[in-house]
Amino acid sequence: MAPVPSFPIKVGHIDDVQELRKSKPATIPERFVRDMAERPKLAATLSSSPSDIPIVDLSKLMKRDKDEQKSEIMQLKTACEEWGFFQVVNHGIDLNVLESIEKVAKDFFMLPLEEKQKYPMAPGTVQGYGQAFVFSENQKLDWCNMFALGVEPPFIRNPKLWPSKPDDFRDTLEIYSREVRKLCKNLLKYIAASLGLKGDVFEEMFGVAVQAVRMNYYPPCPRPDLVLGLSPHSDGSALTVLQQGKDSSVGLQILKDNKWVSVQPIPNALVINIGDTIEVLTNGKYKSVEHRAVTHKEKDRLSIVTFYAPSYEVELGPIPELVDEKNPCRYRRYNHGEYSKHYVTNKLQGKKTLDFAKMESKTCA
Numbered sequence: 001m002a003p004v005p006s007f008p009i010k011v012g013h014i015d016d017v018q019e020l021r022k023s024k025p026a027t028i029p030e031r032f033v034r035d036m037a038e039r040p041k042l043a044a045t046l047s048s049s050p051s052d053i054p055i056v057d058l059s060k061l062m063k064r065d066k067d068e069q070k071s072e073i074m075q076l077k078t079a080c081e082e083w084g085f086f087q088v089v090n091h092g093i094d095l096n097v098l099e100s101i102e103k104v105a106k107d108f109f110m111l112p113l114e115e116k117q118k119y120p121m122a123p124g125t126v127q128g129y130g131q132a133f134v135f136s137e138n139q140k141l142d143w144c145n146m147f148a149l150g151v152e153p154p155f156i157r158n159p160k161l162w163p164s165k166p167d168d169f170r171d172t173l174e175i176y177s178r179e180v181r182k183l184c185k186n187l188l189k190y191i192a193a194s195l196g197l198k199g200d201v202f203e204e205m206f207g208v209a210v211q212a213v214r215m216n217y218y219p220p221c222p223r224p225d226l227v228l229g230l231s232p233h234s235d236g237s238a239l240t241v242l243q244q245g246k247d248s249s250v251g252l253q254i255l256k257d258n259k260w261v262s263v264q265p266i267p268n269a270l271v272i273n274i275g276d277t278i279e280v281l282t283n284g285k286y287k288s289v290e291h292r293a294v295t296h297k298e299k300d301r302l303s304i305v306t307f308y309a310p311s312y313e314v315e316l317g318p319i320p321e322l323v324d325e326k327n328p329c330r331y332r333r334y335n336h337g338e339y340s341k342h343y344v345t346n347k348l349q350g351k352k353t354l355d356f357a358k359m360e361s362k363t364c365a
């Protein structure tokens, strides 16, 4: 079942933030100004310096030498248990591929508005150019332009939304997505091993995995203290792969021990995070962590994000091996298509979206 909303939506006028910046307004429009409690602390006043989220070396995970491999699997396990985020190095994706996707994404966002608007994200949907997750006129807006496309399996694609400019966009996205898909499969194998499970457990369970890409462009903002680039949320995917633009400002923040900490980009590394689906499958042993993006006064920022998730047909719930007396069942069984629909028909709301899967009684069905 494909995730589409089935209710009428009135979102009012949504300013395009790149155009807004060009017009240099004296004040930030009210719809972007966050309530006090939500406003970000600027880097200079953050209680902690940018975080050193764990680093995982894929080439070590793939080592034949079992001791070396084991120690990297332990590093992966700690990253998943304590952070829900890590940066992967030596991931095997050619630098040219990373550079090419960054170039076409940037080139796309730099096109005139009329060109980008040929691929509009209809209100309440998640594919195309615009702002996703806006469902009402009084909802606060993010200081971000998004361009999102379903990639795999082919039936989730909307070919009308694949842009003809820049002319190498489509081929570049195909190549990039193939490489990122391999990386996700590989990482899931080692994540399974880190849980003491068979390497192919996720692959077997997921069927033909759903894969989507979202490109986020955050123009500089004259008042970064008042707005958010992207509202706090956890990802609905199993795994998310995030590539940060080379000369971009630092902008990704994760909620660690109740504090927002910034993720310092490592050149050519990819940021990986655990999505809601892995939280459910591991019965909460590995949690999806809330994150957000903040903006910068002078610098822009680009991120290219891949969501990797099970097929819509898959019924899932906590893996029996991860449920016992000490770890009672925390989530019910559900259909992933239903969860996808629930996710894309609600605003980004921290971890609240995952309430969908929380158990009322204490026994797994």
Ligand SMILES: COC(=O)C(/C=C/C1=C(C)CCCC1(C)C)=C/O[C@H]1C=C(C)C(=O)O1
Residues within 6 Å of the ligand: 003, 126, 127, 132, 146, 148, 149, 150, 151, 156, 210, 211, 212, 213, 214, 235, 236, 237, 238, 307, 308, 309, 339, 340, 341, 343, 344
């Ligand atoms: C703007 O889009 C998202 O943030 C998003 C949506 C992804 C999708 C598409 C762009 C096309 C159709 C499939 C899908 C819903 C995955 C986030 O994706 C998360 C949310 C869920 C659920 C998920 O699997 O990834």
Ligand SMILES: O=C(O)CCC(=O)C(=O)O
Residues within 6 Å of the ligand: 214, 216, 230, 235, 242, 251, 252, 291, 292, 293, 302, 303, 305
């Ligand atoms: O731009 C970022 O760093 C965050 C992007 C993100 O969390 C998302 O697209 O889900």
Ligand SMILES: [Fe+2]
Residues within 6 Å of the ligand: 233, 234, 235, 240, 291
């Ligand atoms: Fe995210």
